[in-house]
Amino acid sequence: MARVLIIDDDETLCYSLSRVVRSADHEALTAQTLHEGLALAEAGDVDAVFLDVRLPDGNGLEALPALQKAPSAPEVIILTGLGDPDGAELAMINGAWDYIEKTASKKEITLTLARALQYRREKVSAMERNPVVALNREGIVGESPVMNDCFDLVARAAASDASVLITGETGTGKELFARAVHANSLRQDAPFVIVDCASIPESLVESLLFGHVKGAFTGADRDRVGLIAQAHNGTLFLDEVGELPMSLQKAFLRVLQEHTIRPVGSREMVTSHFRLVCATNRDLEAMVKEGTFRKDLLYRIHAFSLELPPLRQRGTDLREIASYHIARFCKETGRDQKGVSSDFFDVLEKHSWPGNVRELVNVLDQALISSRHEPTLFPKHLPMKLRARVARARVSHGDHPSEAQGPEVTPHYDPEAMPPLQAYRDRVCAEAEARYLKDLMAGSGGNVKKACATAGLSQSRLYALLKRHDISH
Numbered sequence: 001m002a003r004v005l006i007i008d009d010d011e012t013l014c015y016s017l018s019r020v021v022r023s024a025d026h027e028a029l030t031a032q033t034l035h036e037g038l039a040l041a042e043a044g045d046v047d048a049v050f051l052d053v054r055l056p057d058g059n060g061l062e063a064l065p066a067l068q069k070a071p072s073a074p075e076v077i078i079l080t081g082l083g084d085p086d087g088a089e090l091a092m093i094n095g096a097w098d099y100i101e102k103t104a105s106k107k108e109i110t111l112t113l114a115r116a117l118q119y120r121r122e123k124v125s126a127m128e129r130n131p132v133v134a135l136n137r138e139g140i141v142g143e144s145p146v147m148n149d150c151f152d153l154v155a156r157a158a159a160s161d162a163s164v165l166i167t168g169e170t171g172t173g174k175e176l177f178a179r180a181v182h183a184n185s186l187r188q189d190a191p192f193v194i195v196d197c198a199s200i201p202e203s204l205v206e207s208l209l210f211g212h213v214k215g216a217f218t219g220a221d222r223d224r225v226g227l228i229a230q231a232h233n234g235t236l237f238l239d240e241v242g243e244l245p246m247s248l249q250k251a252f253l254r255v256l257q258e259h260t261i262r263p264v265g266s267r268e269m270v271t272s273h274f275r276l277v278c279a280t281n282r283d284l285e286a287m288v289k290e291g292t293f294r295k296d297l298l299y300r301i302h303a304f305s306l307e308l309p310p311l312r313q314r315g316t317d318l319r320e321i322a323s324y325h326i327a328r329f330c331k332e333t334g335r336d337q338k339g340v341s342s343d344f345f346d347v348l349e350k351h352s353w354p355g356n357v358r359e360l361v362n363v364l365d366q367a368l369i370s371s372r373h374e375p376t377l378f379p380k381h382l383p384m385k386l387r388a389r390v391a392r393a394r395v396s397h398g399d400h401p402s403e404a405q406g407p408e409v410t411p412h413y414d415p416e417a418m419p420p421l422q423a424y425r426d427r428v429c430a431e432a433e434a435r436y437l438k439d440l441m442a443g444s445g446g447n448v449k450k451a452c453a454t455a456g457l458s459q460s461r462l463y464a465l466l467k468r469h470d471i472s473h
């Protein structure tokens, strides 16, 4: 028997849902406010929660993280209004187990609850078999929902021995995450061996990966253990796996199947049992279609797929990452910790970061060097090129007061600093959305109902957007 909590201010609905829950032989608890519901979830061993979105004391979706952090980490099923696609979408984005319309039939409700409880039973028994100790994040900073999803996947991947493929734009932290998979796995005390497929000359790849014996070729003046053999019992990290020459992909596939290698010039086979983690910023599926990456190899390397989001989609993580690296830099260089002015962060947030965290770290290093012994970082310490680019984009977007009413102007970039189209598009859309929302809230005098009617948005969607852009209402 499971314990199911229903949080809805509609007493009749609470009553009818409780009956459905009890008829499935579960215990039902009810709460008419968010406050009461959170208290019950904190106190009791709750397995599942039916959660309304609009409650008298707040928005249910915003309370989702708190509910999921309750001691029993219940599965949450969101109750949405009839035909509310925004609510359904938000429920899923925010990590609910499922959503169900308030008018759903008894059968649908019972089935959704049964599925959530079955998933929960399986999850609990898997955790009992493989208890997950707190994840060692290996210096990875970030708390945004997208990053938390990535940490969840690292925890799951680390608990197994299956291969992991990490994708993401350049500088998003692929190597850092590969190290985290290793550091959290049972292989953590064995070697973590990196192979940068992009930087090894094609003529040397084979001997570097497989090793060679003395005299195997001109210049082979001694035996050399290959990187694959070095990774025995540990983790082999193939960075930029898309660059692995076609000629070697077949041989490497055999290594994955048989776990044995023959060093160049040797008759002996060497055994190596390693966990494989690969990374790439290329589209391997597209490479398979164009015939430059083997389909069978792709199948073998991505039992788990981890897609790292670009920095521009990580919200306030940017500030946290920046603060982390500023503190690290000051510590490493023996300087006093520096303060940061809020407009310093404002400028950082206006940039689209096509080079992601790596670009941010480089920019911060430059700012810290140029600030010398001054105790606080100001925008003037940032590289001139970056400030100029941000200023240009701001003006062309009408952020400058004198241009605020002007027509939309496409920002111009100097040819050397063109961002990727996707980065540009994301930034422009996010800025346009934020501007619209500010105008919308100002125009409706902060009246959320009026703003929803004007924008054609549901309240939950509007709240989520305001939260995303940090706009008060």
Ligand SMILES: Nc1ncnc2c1ncn2[C@@H]1O[C@H](COP(=O)(O)OP(=O)(O)OP(=O)(O)O)[C@@H](O)[C@H]1O
Binding pocket: 139, 140, 141, 142, 168, 169, 170, 171, 172, 173, 174, 175, 176, 177, 281, 321, 324, 357, 358, 361
């Ligand atoms: N979430 C994060 N928190 C703190 N630092 C990070 C984070 N992500 C990346 N970094 C830092 O950014 C830099 C680049 O990270 P990393 O080398 O792992 O990226 P990558 O995706 O492998 O890059 P590339 O595609 O160019 O190989 C490193 O200095 C790393 O420490």
